[in-house]
Structure formats: structure tokens, C-alpha cells
Amino acid sequence: xxxxxxxGVMGIFLLFCxxxxxxxxxxxxxxxxxxxxxxxxAIGVPTEPTEQTFWSPQPAQNKIAAAVxxxxxxxxxxxxxKIPVVADDQEVSxxxxxxxxSKYTKQFDKKIPSGLTPTRDEEGFVIICQANTLLLxxxxxxxxxxxxxxxxxxxxxxxxxWYMPGEYGEFVPKKDTITIQNLNIxxxxxxxxxxxxxxxxxxxxxxxxxxxxxNMMNPILDFVTIPRDSSIRSVLPPASEVNNPEYxxxxxxxxxxxxxxxxxxxxxxxxxxxxxxKIKEYxxxxxxxxxxxxxxxxxYPRDYSPETVKRNIGFPDTGGRVGVASDMSITEEWMEWIQxxxxxxxxxxxxxxxxTNGYANRNVPPQGIVPDPKIWIMxxxxxxxxxxxxxxxxxxxxxxxxxxxxxWASMYKNVYMYNYMYYMLAGxxxxxxxxxxxxxxxxxxxKWGVVGFSNxxxxxRLESGIFPTYLYARMMWDVNLNAKALMDEFFTNWYGPxxxxxxxxxxxxxxxxxxxxxxxxxxxxxxxxxxxxxINNLEKHIKDAESLSTQQPYKDHVFADRVVLENLKAFMAxxxxxxxxxxxxxxxxxxxxxxxxxxxxxFSRFYFDPNPARNMDDVGYYYWGSAARMAYYKKxxxxxxxxxxxxxxxxxxxxxxxxxxxxxxxxxxWYLPEFNDNEWKTILTTIPFYGQGYRDQQGYxxxxxxxYRLEVNVPSSAKNKxxxxxxxxxxxxxxxxxxxxxxxxxxxxxxxxxxxxINMDVSDAIQPGRKNIIAIRVHTGFNAAQQxxxxxxxxxxxxxx
Numbered sequence: 146x147x148x149x150x151x152x153g154v155m156g157i158f159l160l161f162c163x164x165x166x167x168x169x170x171x172x173x174x175x176x177x178x179x180x181x182x183x184x185x186x187a188i189g190v191p192t193e194p195t196e197q198t199f200w201s202p203q204p205a206q207n208k209i210a211a212a213v214x215x216x217x218x219x220x221x222x223x224x225x226x227k228i229p230v231v232a233d234d235q236e237v238s239x240x241x242x243x244x245x246x247s248k249y250t251k252q253f254d255k256k257i258p259s260g261l262t263p264t265r266d267e268e269g270f271v272i273i274c275q276a277n278t279l280l281l282x283x284x285x286x287x288x289x290x291x292x293x294x295x296x297x298x299x300x301x302x303x304x305x306x307w308y309m310p311g312e313y314g315e316f317v318p319k320k321d322t323i324t325i326q327n328l329n330i331x332x333x334x335x336x337x338x339x340x341x342x343x344x345x346x347x348x349x350x351x352x353x354x355x356x357x358x359x360n361m362m363n364p365i366l367d368f369v370t371i372p373r374d375s376s377i378r379s380v381l382p383p384a385s386e387v388n389n390p391e392y393x394x395x396x397x398x399x400x401x402x403x404x405x406x407x408x409x410x411x412x413x414x415x416x417x418x419x420x421x422x423k424i425k426e427y428x429x430x431x432x433x434x435x436x437x438x439x440x441x442x443x444x445y446p447r448d449y450s451p452e453t454v455k456r457n458i459g460f461p462d463t464g465g466r467v468g469v470a471s472d473m474s475i476t477e478e479w480m481e482w483i484q485x486x487x488x489x490x491x492x493x494x495x496x497x498x499x500x501t502n503g504y505a506n507r508n509v510p511p512q513g514i515v516p517d518p519k520i521w522i523m524x525x526x527x528x529x530x531x532x533x534x535x536x537x538x539x540x541x542x543x544x545x546x547x548x549x550x551x552x553w554a555s556m557y558k559n560v561y562m563y564n565y566m567y568y569m570l571a572g573x574x575x576x577x578x579x580x581x582x583x584x585x586x587x588x589x590x591x592k593w594g595v596v597g598f599s600n601x602x603x604x605x606r607l608e609s610g611i612f613p614t615y616l617y618a619r620m621m622w623d624v625n626l627n628a629k630a631l632m633d634e635f636f637t638n639w640y641g642p643x644x645x646x647x648x649x650x651x652x653x654x655x656x657x658x659x660x661x662x663x664x665x666x667x668x669x670x671x672x673x674x675x676x677x678x679x680i681n682n683l684e685k686h687i688k689d690a691e692s693l694s695t696q697q698p699y700k701d702h703v704f705a706d707r708v709v710l711e712n713l714k715a716f717m718a719x720x721x722x723x724x725x726x727x728x729x730x731x732x733x734x735x736x737x738x739x740x741x742x743x744x745x746x747x748f749s750r751f752y753f754d755p756n757p758a759r760n761m762d763d764v765g766y767y768y769w770g771s772a773a774r775m776a777y778y779k780k781x782x783x784x785x786x787x788x789x790x791x792x793x794x795x796x797x798x799x800x801x802x803x804x805x806x807x808x809x810x811x812x813x814x815w816y817l818p819e820f821n822d823n824e825w826k827t828i829l830t831t832i833p834f835y836g837q838g839y840r841d842q843q844g845y846x847x848x849x850x851x852x853y854r855l856e857v858n859v860p861s862s863a864k865n866k867x868x869x870x871x872x873x874x875x876x877x878x879x880x881x882x883x884x885x886x887x888x889x890x891x892x893x894x895x896x897x898x899x900x901x902x903i904n905m906d907v908s909d910a911i912q913p914g915r916k917n918i919i920a921i922r923v924h925t926g927f928n929a930a931q932q933x934x935x936x937x938x939x940x941x942x943x944x945x946x
Contacts, residue, residue, distance in 0.1 A: 169240050169277055172323040175225040179240035179279070183213055184247040185232040193351055200366040202287035209245035209285065212296040215359070216244060216281070219300050222317045242279045245292040253280050256331070261286035263435040263498045264559070265368060269333040270295035274325050287433070288365055290358050294622075297359045298332065306638060308615050309606055310349070310356035313749045316638045332622075336590070338561045338597025339363045339621035341604065344765040346754055353604075353751075360615065361622035369559075371599060372440035372502040372523055378407055380420035380439060380486070395419050397448030400471065405449075407442040411478040412452040414485075421489030428494050436498040436521070437490075439483060445471050445506045453478050458513070462506040463545070464528035467927035476503070476511040484517040491519075503553060504563065510552035518558045523599065524550060525563035528930040530664040530844075532568065532577060532674075534585035540664050541843035542930065547589070554594040562595060566602020568609060569668040571769040571897060573738055574753060575675070575716045576709050578610030580617075581655045584628045587620040597621070603765030607709050607745055607752045610651060611639070641699040646689035650706055653682050663836065664844040665932055667769075667897045669874075672720040673836060675713065683710050701748055708745040708752070712738050719774070723873065724831040726795040726939045728781035735775035769899045777900060781873070785943050793863045796855050796919065796940040801825040802834060805850035805922075815852050816882035816920035822854050830855075833934030844932075846925070851935055853921045859942065861914035866944040868911050872903040873938035875923060877931065879903055882920040883910035893924075896931040907942070 171179040184206060192211035194203055213230055221227045231237055233247035243249050246257060258269035261284075270283025270291040281299055283291015303323065306316040339362040345353060357364045378384070382392045384406035394415040397408035409416040424437045445465065448454075456478045465472025479501075487499040503510075504525035526546050533540035535547035554560045568577040598621060604614050612635045616628060632648075640647040657679055663670040687703070687710050694703040719734035739761050745752040746763075754764040762772035785792035801822040803815070814820055828837045830853065835846035859868075870881065870888070876896040881888040881903065888910060891903050903921075911917055919940075925933035 168324050168326045169274060169279060170322065170324045171228065171240060171242060171279065172220060172224040172226040172321070175321045177226040177228045179228055179242050180237050181213055181216065181228050181230040181242045181244055182233055182237060182247060182249050183209055183230065183244050185234045187213070187245065188230075188232050194354065196347070199350065199354070200364075202365055205245070205285035208290055209292050211355075211358075212281070212293040213244050215293070215300065216242070216296045219303075219305050219317060220323065223303065223305070223320050224323060225321065240277045240279075242281065244281050244296065245285060246282060250280060250282060253282070257282045258284040258291055258331075258333070259286070260284070261288065263369075263496050265337050268337065268363075269331065270298065271332075272299055272328050272330040274328040279325055279328075288363070288368055290363060293358045294332075294361055297361065298330075300359075306635075307356055307359045308611050308635065308639060309749060309751050310352035311749060311751065314356070314611075314751070334361070334622045335624045336561075336595070336597040336621050337559075338368050338599050339618075340366065340368065340598065341566055341600035341602060342366060343566065343600075343602045343604070344767065345603075346750065346756075346764055349750060349754065357618065360618040362618050366599070367436075367438075368597075368599070369436040369498055369500055369521055370434070370438040372438035372500050374440050374443040375407060376438050376440045377409065377442070380423040381406065381409055381416075382419070392419075397453065398450045400447075400449050402449065405446075408446050408448045409482065410450045410453065411448045411475075411482040412450060412456055417482065417485045417489060420486045424486070424490050424499075425493050428490075428497060435494075435496070436500055438500040438502075439486070440502045440504070440523075441479070441507070443505070447471060447473065447475050447506065448478065456481075460509065460512075461928075463509055463526065463549075464930045465506060465928060472506070472928075474506050474509045476507045476509050477514055479507045480511045480516070480520075481514055483520060484514075487517055487520060498559075502563065503560075508549065510549055510556065516556040518556070520557055521559040521561070522553055522557045523563045524553055524560055524595075527563075527565045527570075527666070529666065531565060531666040532579065532582065532658045532661070533664065534582045534659075535589050536585055537659070538842070539660070539662055539844060541841075541845045542664050544843065550590075550595065551593050558594075559596045560594065561597040561599060562590070564598065564600045564602075565666065566600050566604060566609070567666075567765075568602070569666060569671065571667040571669070571899060572608070572766060573668060573712075573716055573719075573735075573771045573774065574605065574608045574742060574763065574766070575668060575671050575713055576610065576654050577608060577658060578613045578651055578654050579658060580610065580613035580628070580632065581659050583613060583617050583620060587617075587624045591624045605751070605753055605763065605765055606749070607705060607712070607742070610654075611635075612651070639699075639702055640690065640694065641696070643690040643694040643699055643703050646686045646693065647703065647706060650683055650686035650690065650710075653679065653686065662840075662844055669897070669899075669934070669937065670833075670932075672717065673832060675717060680710070680714060680717065683713070705745050705748060705752055708741055711741045715741060719778075723778070724798065724939050726785070726792075726941050728778045728785060732775050732778035732782055735771045735778060738771045739775070781871075784871075784945065785941065788946075790943045790945040793866070793868055793942040793944055794857055794859055796830075796857045796942070798829050798831055798939060799827050800830050800936075801854040802828040802837075803852050804839065804847055805852055806847075808850050810850065810852050810922060811880075815854070816887075816922070817885045818918040820854075825854070830936040831939055833932070833937055835932070835934065845929060846932055848925045848927050848929055848933070851923050851925065853919075853923070853936060855919045855921075855940070857917050857919060857942075859911055859913045859915065859917050863911070863913040863942075863944065866908070866913075867906065868908045868942050868944055870903065870905050870907045870919065870940065870942055872921075872936060872940045874899070874901045874934075875903050875921075875936055876901060876933040877926045878924045880922040881905055881907075883907045884912060884918055886910040893926065896926075896933045903940075911942070 530542035
């Protein structure tokens, strides 16, 4: 079957254990030699969740039925033998496969993990083979999938692999005889929480759900209750009561001193009592729930009540700007309030759990408070560089995040990660494989005491890579697995005779990510991460792989890698065209990306998944994706090629440049035509200034005022025309002078925003037929995490119609 992979010589397969002395044959020469036994309650029940129950715990009998289905299906795929299934109310002799707890497992019950407590420490499974019995069972309490893991692990030991969701992503070896020797395996996960979620078409999420379980992840979203954005409002009075005097000490204040319906007064005992009572009411009504999540509104919420402001210790958040009140860290007052609420809740529910998020302006570890170690912390430093590992000396951002995680984990026993798997939040699907990063980071998480992952993002396999995503899932259960051996096995299984050049292709990209000095989490950095030499090397590897992959499914798998490369070529060509102010060509290359990616989606929509509702941009690219850029470039092309305007002149790519750490420039007339800039450095306006000599060895950028001066001859034909100066991207704030005349101020915008343009009328200052001096003062803002880049595109002048 096209897309399915079966490899291996027909023969006898033995699953060994070093102390084995006997064996059980479950299939012999394609004939079943064993019977699967399960609890009568698990016969005939649904094996998959419904739309309504997708994120919730499934009944134990349904999970056991799902495990049996997988066992039966994959044994048949391997051997051609369909092993019969019977209920435990029947008498059965011969070789037995016991799946999940049943009347037949009494002798093993003490060995099968069991129990469910709020701390979620009981997950696990066993695989026991002795005499004529094979036991595959685990803890199937709500929130656990132990028996499914036992079956998945057993099949994995037989050589079955699930590299991607769906049948296309499987590897199933052929074996007509399967014999198992004595086994006594007991396994628990290295991390309690092992999940991610994000944008995915509804018909694909069920395939991913099953893929997660097969790879030992736990697909339940609220393994403990997630502190969602704005969940704080559930423990406050209704927003309609915001002006009710009765609640004056419960609601916090906004920056203008008005009651804030989305933030409690963090230094008010009344707000603590009110919130605690709301939580206790919830627990009384829902006795099966043992945790409650409290998260603030998204963004940088803050309580400006006078006493709370006094309590604030005055540090900016890691992702905030120095001296901006709304960007201050509020971790101390937030955590004290959370802990006070939890203390009240414990009086009635001493074993229950309160969770909160170390996110946005609450991600810096608190100073000077006594922590309540029972609180669960969802750590979400999504400002951080996503492509370097925590021990990579090239990235000050990941080194800092590592210290933050260590500090949180030393204070609270249950810290889990909310990592962004939008490895480039604003992205176009350019490849970002990070298996090397996972190999470094996962053992460090375990060493530091992190208890798991509840990540958000897109897992588009031709962006993140098939193997890195698979490895990440597997390491959530076992950080000590042999990742290098798993990688070699993947390339052999997936690419067959093309494994060597295919591995070289992806390793070339991995090393590029690992060694780049560029830091960030939006693809504005990627045009400088990738290089012409990289693309030439990738082209060689893919041609070698294409010449070796003459049979299916290897040919299709290599073709998918060709799509990766062609998409990358279009991505780089798009930026090259932008930097040349050829916006029509940039739009064509953005369109080319969409067209190329659609070819891979014919094999699997987990490669890319075109979304008709978003002009065929792929699911998951909701901000500044290929379709959005195509529309933007078409707009610029229309502005400059006659439809809505005409190009007057493209400004030089090179500019005179100086940093201005003391803010001398506006006093010393650096904007004047006669100012002597001979001592200034010449840099390119299409590359972030800090990448041209203004960052340290860990990537920490200069911050503050910077100046650009450009000379441009404006043609005489522009006389009497309306003329605008346009810059597609400037980070983060700008002031513009033309021929010494002040034109205007482009207000602050966060560095990641796109478009992030200057578009100013310079008609009265421009002198057609002469050389003109354009001076631009940019301020980066004092937020190093933004990696504000100054000018990063080609400036031009146009005349609108």
C-alpha cells in the first residue's frame, strides 16, 4: 500500500530478556497461537473519544478496548494473523494475552500500577511474560492510559513505529512468527505531564490523539487544571458588578484608577476570601475534580491598587521595557495572592491543588516570598529564543531561561513547561528541526525537577521535522533513551536506501540551527540564519537521495524533503525580492510557497494542511503567514507599479550608521545635511543592525538610540508630485528628518509586529533633481528579549494616485 512501510525478512521474531528461560509463541507462520482476554466490560465499547469528550478522561473499559484494537491490528499487519479476543467470563486455555485488568489478572494485580491522587504520581504499566501468559496492563484510572502504553511499548519492542499520525506515518516490520521470551518490565514516565495542543483541523486531531498515546504521551488537556488566560475572572464577581461598592476591595484597579474586572486587588484580604470561596464551591459541586487553575488575562495585566503598587518591587519583566509601568514584573504580589487563596482552600480541601502560570509579567521567579511548594506552576517564558538549547553559549536568552526554570523548580515541587511549539510564531513553514535541542534539553528538565509539558503550537512535520517531533514525544516518557540510535533507526526505516543523504539533509539544517548566532522566535531572523551555501548543500543531499529512492514509499518520503527545500528556496527568494524592492516578485514567491507545500499535503496533511478559509495558507499560520505576506507584497507592488501609485526612487541598501547611547544625536544635529558622518560605519538597511557588529558573543544586542543617514537622488520628474517615504519594517520606534526638516514620529510598536512600517508624506521636504539626505533616528526600546533590529528592509519613495 502506498505510504505504508513494511520492511524485513519473513521469519521468527524473539523478544528477549536477559533472564529468559521459556518462551510463548503468539503467532506461528501466520497463524494465531494465542487468545487476547479482556474484561467483559471492555467488549464492544467505543475505542476513540467523541468531539464532546476529546479533551476529557476516557472510561477505563474504552481505553482497554483501544489497546486491544491496536494490538490486534498491528499483529495482523506484521504477521497476517488476527488474534481472537474473548471476554474474561469465558474459560480459555492455551497461550493467553491479558490486556488490562480482568478476572484473569488476579495473580498480577499487585504489580499493576493503580490509584489516582491529586499529585498524579501513579501512572505506569507492566509487561510480564511467564509460562503461557503475556500480561499487558497499566493504570487506567481517569487521566491515565496505562494499558494503552503497555500495548504501545510492546509493539514498539516488536519494531512497530509511529513516526507521524495516521497510517502514512507508520513503520511495520513483517514477521510471520512472533515468539516472546520471559519478561518482567515495569515502567513509569520521567515526566507526569506529556502533552501539546494547538491549531489542527478537527478531522486530524483524532489521529494525533492516537499517535500521542502510541508514543507514550498523555493527550488529556487538563491533566491538572490548566490556568487558562482570564480564568482569574471565574473567582471574581461578574464584570457587570465592577462598579458595585460591595466589591470595591475585591476588584483591582487599572492604570487610571478605575475598577478592573479582570484583576483582583492583590493586597486585599477580601479578594482572597471571595476567590477561595468560589473555588471551594466549585470543588463541592465537582467532587471528581481535585485541581483549580488561575491565570490572569493575556498580555501584561497589573493591579494598580495603591497598596499593590507599593508591594511591587520595581523590576521589569524579562520581556518588558525598563521604566514602563505596564511592563513591570508582578510575580511577587501575584504569587502571594495565589498562595493566600490556596491557604484558604486547603482548610476544607487539604489535598487539592491550585495551579497558576508563570507567564508574561509573572514569569520571573519571585523574590523575598516564602513559597507554598504545593502550588503547581505553569512556566511560560514565550519571549525566549526557541532554537538554541539551554546549555548553548550562543544564546543569552536560553541561558537565562534555564536559570529561571531552575529557580522556579527549587521553590515549587511541580513546575511544568508551557513551551511554544510555534518555533517561529510568525512563520512561513521554513524548516526548523530541533532534535539536537531536544537531546540537550530534555535531560536538563529532568535534572532540574520539571514535572512535564503542556505545550502549545503547530506540529507541521515539514517545518518541525518528522524525527524531532517524534523524538520529543518519546523523550517525555524516557529522557535516557538512546536518541542517536533512534535517529539512525528512523532514517533507515523511513528512507531505506536513501537514508544516508536524507540524514545529511536534515543534519545540515540541525547544525545550522544549533550554531547560528541569531536568536528569536519569529522568522524575521531566518533570512540571516539560512545561507546560499546551506541551500547548495541541501540541494546536493536531496539530489543524492532522489537518485537512491527509486521505490515506494521511499520515493514519496524523499519528495516530501524536496518540498522542504523548494519551500525554503521560495522563502529566501521572497526576502531577496523584498530587499531589492521588487514586491511583485516577492508576492510570486509567497504564492510559490503555498503551491509547493500543497504538493506534500497530498501525502499527509500533517506535512502541511492548506486552509481554504485563509487563502490556502496552512493551518497553524494564523499570524503573518505566506498568504498574509503575499497580500502585503501585492499591496506594495500596486503602490509602486501604477495601480495605486508609482515608484519614485528606491533608496540605497547601504546607509551611514551610528549608535547613540547618550542620546547626543538630536542635540548635536545628526539629522542636518551638513553633519559630517564620515566617521560613521556603513551598514545594510536589510540586515538587523545588531548583526553587523552590535551584539556580544551570547547574542545580547545593543539597546537604545541608533541613527541611519541615507543619500538619495530624487529624479526631477518627481517635481510637484505627492511623495511618501516608505520603510516596510522598523523596530521599534522612529523619528524622520528629510534635508534637515523634521517629518514625523512613528510610534512604538513591538518588534515582532508585521507590517511594522514607516509611511510618511515627505513632499514638502524633498528636493527633486538633487541629492537628498534622509536621517532616521530609531530607538530599540530597552527590552533585550525583543532583539529589536532597527531597519530590516529596503526603503523607497512613491507617489500615490
